[in-house]
Amino acid sequence: VDVKEGLTPMDEDVADLLRKTPKKVLLVANKVDNTQRANDHAEFYSLGLGEIYCISAINGSGTGDLLDELVRDFEVEEEEENIDTDLPKIAVVGRPNVGKSSMINALIGQDRNIVTNISGTTRDSLLTRYNLFGFDFMIVDTAGVRKKGKVFEDVEFYSVMRSIRSIESSDVCILMLDASQGLESQDLNLFSLIQRNNKGVVIVVNKWDLIEKDTNTSKDFEARIRERIAPFDDVPIIFTSVINKQRIFKVLETAKMVYESRTQQISTSRLNEEVLPIVKEENPPPSYKGKHIKIKYVMQLKTAYPQFVFYCNLPQYIREPYRRYVENRMREIYNFHGVPITLYFREK
Known part of the structure; x- marks a missing residue:
């Protein structure tokens, strides 16, 4: 309700509807920007909806108490599965819109991660347990990482920070590239970040179905990638088409092989x-x-x-x-x- 306008017939009609619902209702009086208006909320007790929470959306006062009351009755949901911290952790990283979420959806067989043509759809790092076909590990979908100069929103800045933390806490990183765009400078920055954190890495060239091919297309493309990432060029490179589910299982096999090699102890x-x-x-x-x-x-x-x-x-x-x-x-x-x-x- 609006303290500045006071009690209106529309408020009374909505309150009549809310009193009939079995669900909990919170009565919030907005625009309580000063002490004078703090005393004007009393008339809203006539609505019969219980305690009134006075807030000011413009300066944030009173919102803490409202939030505490709002979450008080939330049920703490159990995770779908008990996450084993000892499981291998594989992070899927890359620039925006290269197919990271599509890759994970194709692997787990369900649309768990939202996929659109809009760059920046994935904002948070999403952790999923994959335990099919003899594999058992945690796979992390991360937000696309753009150059610093192209990041203007605070939300995207923190999304990128979470992606970087996912790299730091992972065992193996799957670096996804867009075949139609090739290996760009931001891909090299991500590859360098993975190397500095001493993580295993698999390079996946996605959208391979969009490329016109001849006999040596993949060999030439791979040679150009290895030339750009030298001297750290001993890296598995896989060409995939997630939309056609082409060679996505090989990505898992290679990531597992890299993890086992990274953790082996030689006497x-x-x-x-x-x-x-x-x-x-x-x-x-x-x-x-x-x-x-x-x-x-x-x-x-x-x-x-x-x-x-x-x-x-x-x-x-x-x-x-x-x-x-x-x-x-x-x-x-x-x-x-x-x-x-x-x-x-x-x-x-």
Whole structure:
């Protein structure tokens, strides 16, 4: 009701209807902007709807008490399923309108996430448990991330922040691209963010059905992507059409493979048996100013993603090209495709 206008016949007619309903009714008097109007609400008690909550929508006074009363009778709904925090967490990220929500809807077989042609439809990060066909993990639909200069609304700003937090808390990220637009600078920014947080990554090129193809179209497209993301180019790339449900199951299989590779623990004996011959006999570190570098043994650290320590006599002389060579060989041996790994060289 409007304190400024006072009690009207229309208020009385609506109150007559509301008194007949079995549901709880809150009587709210708006435009109580000052102490003088605070005393003008008493006439509304004649409506017979109980206590009156005086608020001012323009400055927000009184809205806290109203909100407390409003949520008092809300039922706390149980989650559909008990969310197991130990389950793998896979975040689907990308620019707006590349098909992230459509992908998740196609996977779970229901329209859980709203899909429109309007960029920015998804505002929050939506968590869904997927436990079909031998898979069991949490999949997160995130809001599309645009360049900072194109974000003008506060709502979109916080949506982007939640998307970034989803990346930080995930195990594997599915980075979705629009095949008709290719790999753009914002995609590279997201890829860099995933890399800095040491998350597993799978690149999914969606809307592949819109591209005119010849014999080498996919190979050329993949080569251009790997060239742009170098030197971190050991990443699975899958071409899909969500609307045709083409290769979407392969996306799950690849994400699961990346997660298993990211969480594998390799015993010290196995590492020294398989990696040590490479760095000691096959291709040892190049000498520096006549000083020979001897690597004695290697072990894996117990961390969230694969990190390895190589103990040697002169770690300060290990150069970046050799470090990258060892990393690439380990990727080949242990199938670390799409998985970040870190190598440390320490003195022993």
